[in-house]
Each structure stands twice: as C-alpha cells, then as structure tokens.
Amino acid sequence: MNNINDLLTIQEVANRLKVTPQYARKLIKEEKLIATRIGTQWVIKPDDLDTYISKYDVSIEPDDHARISDTIPDIVALSFFSGAMGLDIGMRKGGIPAILACEFNKYCRMTIAENEPDMALIGDINKYEPEQILEMAKLPHNRKVDVIFGGPPCQAFSTAGARRALDDERGNVFLRYVKIVEKIRPTYVVIENVRGLLSAPYPYNDVTTPIKGGALCVILDRLKAAGYTISFELYNAANFGAPQIRERVVMIGKLGNEKVSYLSPTHDENGDYELAPWQTLRDAVNDIEDKEQHYIEFPEKRLKFYRMLTEGQYWKDLPPEAQKEAMGAKLKLGGGKTGFFRRLSFNRPSPTLVTDPTMPATDLCHPTADRPLSVEEYARIQGFPDDWKICGPIKEQYRQIGNAVPIKLGEAIAKTILADMNGEVLPQIPGYSYSRYKSTSDISWRISMDEKLKKARAEQENEQLSLSFD
Known part of the structure; x- marks a missing residue:
C-alpha cells in the first residue's frame, strides 16, 4: 500500500511527463492514467504512472545532462544541431565519435537519449557559453577539442524558403555556431548545409544591397579571421554509397594555412573511374x-x-x-x-x-x-x-x-579528416563532378563570387552617380 506522501499530484505527474497539468488531467479523463480523488485533488500512485509510461510507450523529453564517463577519448569531438544523429553515426563509423550532442527539438532529444544515453546532451545553443559546453563534456581545461561538427538550421538559406539568411533567427543560430567555434578553437570544424547556402543573399562589405552568396562570404570571413582555412564542395550523397540523390554543402575548416582535401568518392552513377555503381532503392529496402x-x-x-x-x-x-x-x-x-x-x-x-x-x-x-x-x-x-x-x-x-545527414556522407567526412590528421590524402579524381551543379567548390565559387561582387559594385557606383546628377 502506498504511503500518502508517495502519491503524486497532477502537477508532479505533469513535471515528470514534461506535459501540462491540463494534458495530465486529459489522460485521467480518458482512463489512460489511473488516479484517485482525495478531497479536491486527483492523486496518482507511482506504480500507475510507470504502468502508463510502459503501456503507451511514452518517451519523455530528457533534461540536459553532462557526459556520464570521465574517460577522455583519443579524438575529442562535439556535435551540434545533432537531430536524429545521422551525421553523428556517420562520423562515428568513420572513426570520430562525439562525446556531446547539442539539440533543441524535443523529439530529436528523445532519440538521442534513447540511443546514446551516456553522451552529454545540451539544448538551446544560445543558452550555453563555450566554457559550459566543455564542462558538460567533462573535458579538462588543458584538453584541446579536435573536431566540432554540425548542420546549423538550413531553412534560412534554403532556395525554397524566404531566404532571409542572417536576418532570420535561424540564420543567427548559424552565427552562434561560428562564435562557439571561434571560442573553443577546435583543430577542425565541419559545417553541413543545403545548396542554397552558396547563393543566400546578404549585403557584404561595401555592397549595401543583398547579393547572392553574401551570407557565405560573411561566414567565411569570420572563420578566416579565427584562423581557419576552408575547403568546401557540393556533394551528392549517392557518390559515397547512399541510395539517395541528395546534394549537400560540406565545409571543412582547419586551423592554420593548410586546406583539407575534398571528400573521396566511393561510387559513381555508371561505375566509372573504377568506382562502384550507385546504390539503388532496391539495395536499401529489398530485405x-x-x-x-x-x-x-x-x-x-x-x-x-x-x-x-x-x-x-x-x-x-x-x-x-x-x-x-x-x-x-x-x-x-x-x-x-x-x-x-x-x-x-x-x-x-x-x-x-x-x-x-x-x-x-x-x-x-x-x-x-x-x-x-x-x-x-x-x-x-x-x-x-x-x-x-x-x-x-x-x-x-x-x-x-x-532532415538527417545520410550516414555514408558523414562517414566520408570523418575518413577525410582522419586522413588529414595522419598527414595523408585519400584518393582524388581530377575533374570529378561531385554534383549536378557548377561553381560549387571553394575555388570555383570564389571566382564566380568575385565576378558578382565586381559587377554589383559597378552597378552601385553607377546608381550613386545617377542620383548625384538628379
């Protein structure tokens, strides 16, 4: 028999389930949660709450928490905007497991806690200072972070969205990610994003009107000022063994003046370059x-x-x-x-x-x-x-x-970084088309961007001259 002090109130049940008291009362009304009325309030036995959680397979949003283990791995990696952990799984398979995940979405946090209960979990990136992040990861002050990776929210840069870029709240979260990189200064930083990042409009330096690619210029300048040399390309995940035509920008920054090589493809649409042919939908789901x-x-x-x-x-x-x-x-x-x-x-x-x-x-x-x-x-x-x-x-x-990053693409990123750590470069194919689009690498995009800036400055100057004559 339960002691009266052990019985749970509506508010206590709501707190444990991470729901509102109104929702807890709804569960009682629907007879999903057994409760007893004492005086003017409903009370619930702890065993009955456990029965409800088990019977309905209830997933409760986990609290932020520090890493369980104190052991420091050989490679220290932190994951941001972790989602369902597609990029994390790929990075781990490639040899770089993360010890901390940062994710705001309730259901993604449940997924992380269910599958990786030992790793540190934090929520809103805006609420944590770099020092607090390292503390949650249980890293000593003298231990350098090797890799920070993540895919900041892509909606602000998507070609299908409003493209408010850095004026959008989610775009500012992108810059918050960059700021954390600036403060923690990992040896490597990885940024995964949609193709729209390459052309997201934003004013840049003396070009006062939004120019396509301006947002990326701002981000690259920030990373360069922090001491990073950046390589990037638009990669089709199918070229790395994913049974999916999904093109994503992958930026890899490295502290210092050396640039990390491009990813090494393992597959090709037609099996050219002595690579395996693309994986198909049948390969993925047949069994x-x-x-x-x-x-x-x-x-x-x-x-x-x-x-x-x-x-x-x-x-x-x-x-x-x-x-x-x-x-x-x-x-x-x-x-x-x-x-x-x-x-x-x-x-x-x-x-x-x-x-x-x-x-x-x-x-x-x-x-x-x-x-x-x-x-x-x-x-x-x-x-x-x-x-x-x-x-x-x-x-x-x-x-x-x-929303997840294909695991095979994440694996290719990790293998490329590990090779660079060891002073190696994975096989490269000169002139290989990583995607369907042109001017998508750090080199070709910069050439195209410089032309756009030159044209925009000339147009702006002509407009100013025209106004001065009016």
Whole structure:
C-alpha cells in the first residue's frame, strides 16, 4: 500500500511527463492514467504512472545532462544541431565519435537519449557559453577539442524558403555556431548545409544591397579571421554509397594555412573511374519489404493519380487531362509544381527524402505499393542501423529521418579528416563532378563570387552617380 506522501499530484505527474497539468488531467479523463480523488485533488500512485509510461510507450523529453564517463577519448569531438544523429553515426563509423550532442527539438532529444544515453546532451545553443559546453563534456581545461561538427538550421538559406539568411533567427543560430567555434578553437570544424547556402543573399562589405552568396562570404570571413582555412564542395550523397540523390554543402575548416582535401568518392552513377555503381532503392529496402512497415496512408483523392503511374514515372507521365487536374488539386493545397506525384523506381537511388511524405508538395510513392515510403524504408535509405530507435509520433519520425545527414556522407567526412590528421590524402579524381551543379567548390565559387561582387559594385557606383546628377 502506498504511503500518502508517495502519491503524486497532477502537477508532479505533469513535471515528470514534461506535459501540462491540463494534458495530465486529459489522460485521467480518458482512463489512460489511473488516479484517485482525495478531497479536491486527483492523486496518482507511482506504480500507475510507470504502468502508463510502459503501456503507451511514452518517451519523455530528457533534461540536459553532462557526459556520464570521465574517460577522455583519443579524438575529442562535439556535435551540434545533432537531430536524429545521422551525421553523428556517420562520423562515428568513420572513426570520430562525439562525446556531446547539442539539440533543441524535443523529439530529436528523445532519440538521442534513447540511443546514446551516456553522451552529454545540451539544448538551446544560445543558452550555453563555450566554457559550459566543455564542462558538460567533462573535458579538462588543458584538453584541446579536435573536431566540432554540425548542420546549423538550413531553412534560412534554403532556395525554397524566404531566404532571409542572417536576418532570420535561424540564420543567427548559424552565427552562434561560428562564435562557439571561434571560442573553443577546435583543430577542425565541419559545417553541413543545403545548396542554397552558396547563393543566400546578404549585403557584404561595401555592397549595401543583398547579393547572392553574401551570407557565405560573411561566414567565411569570420572563420578566416579565427584562423581557419576552408575547403568546401557540393556533394551528392549517392557518390559515397547512399541510395539517395541528395546534394549537400560540406565545409571543412582547419586551423592554420593548410586546406583539407575534398571528400573521396566511393561510387559513381555508371561505375566509372573504377568506382562502384550507385546504390539503388532496391539495395536499401529489398530485405525489409515483407516486414512490418509504419506509414501514413495517402488520401484517396491523390491515390487515383498514383494508380495511373508505373514505377519510375511522375506527374508529367499522367494523361494530359489528369495532369491538369492533379496540379490544380496540388496548387489548391498550397504546393508548388516540383516533386509531386512521383512513383519511385527500385532500380535508381531515391530522390532527396522529404521531411513529411504526407504533405501535398512532397509526395514520394512506393514503387509498387499505393503508399508513401515507410519510416523503416526512410531509415534504410538514410543509412540508419535497424536497431536505431527514432522517437516520437510517426510524423515526427519522418521529419527526423528526412532532415538527417545520410550516414555514408558523414562517414566520408570523418575518413577525410582522419586522413588529414595522419598527414595523408585519400584518393582524388581530377575533374570529378561531385554534383549536378557548377561553381560549387571553394575555388570555383570564389571566382564566380568575385565576378558578382565586381559587377554589383559597378552597378552601385553607377546608381550613386545617377542620383548625384538628379
């Protein structure tokens, strides 16, 4: 029998579950949580709370906490904007495990705590000073950090977004990340981001109006002033063994005047350069097709269009009258014209995974079944281990996996840094096209950017002269 002092109040239950008291009362009303009324209040036995947590597989957002172990690894790495830990898993597989994760999102924090309970976990990057971060990582004052890696929120730089760049709150979080790098001064810093980072508009130096690429100029100047030499390129994850065509900017900075080499590709679309051919969707998911899959059903009004498509086709392969109807329905729901009504092919890599396959603007249909890709298939395509638990509701699971860095790309980053640490350079292929786009490396992008700046300055000067004559 429970002592009266052991019984939990509504507020205490809410605190433990990290929910509001109103939500705790809702659980009692729905009879999911057993409670007893004493006087004017409801009380809950601790055992009944544990039963509710177990029965409904409740994941509770973890508190920030220091690393469990005091042991200092040979390579000290810190992870920021860790998400579901795609980049972390890849870095670890490549030989660089992190001892601290920084993540703000509730469900991602649950995923981190579930899979990596021993590592340090901190939340809002704006609330931690560099000294506090090192303390949470249990690093002595005289131990240098070798690597800091992370993918700051990409929405501020996305070509699909409002592109407010550094004026956006999320863009400022990017600069907060840079500031932490400036203070901690790891030997290497890794920044992963979307292609839009290369052209995000922002005023730069004497160019007072936003210029495409200006945001990256600001970031590069900050890192250079901190003593880093930067190399970057736009990489297609398929060229490193991921069964997905996903292009991401990867910047690697190194303290000093030496530049880290580009990543070394392991795969090629057609198996040229004595590399393995691209991995396909079939390679990723073939052996889980008969296992239980978790997904959200497409609505019938969209399924009728998918049923007109065969494997590998998309909305332009619909009959002309159906194309008009399909795109009209999509535009009504607020979607754009790209990436809609696509039935995937088992014989190709997946297109870039979307964060929510139930949204009308981002549909990817299974090659042979009338449904979206399942959570399990998403995880396989990104390279997550089958025993990696993604926490939260199914929509949040999709979002976490879709936002993750493909594990194979993270592994390639780690191997490149480790080789540089050892004074080595992994095999390079002269003139190799890492992606579909041009002027995407630190060298070619800078040449193009200098031309843009020169043109912008001339236009600005002419405009000022014109105004002076008015």
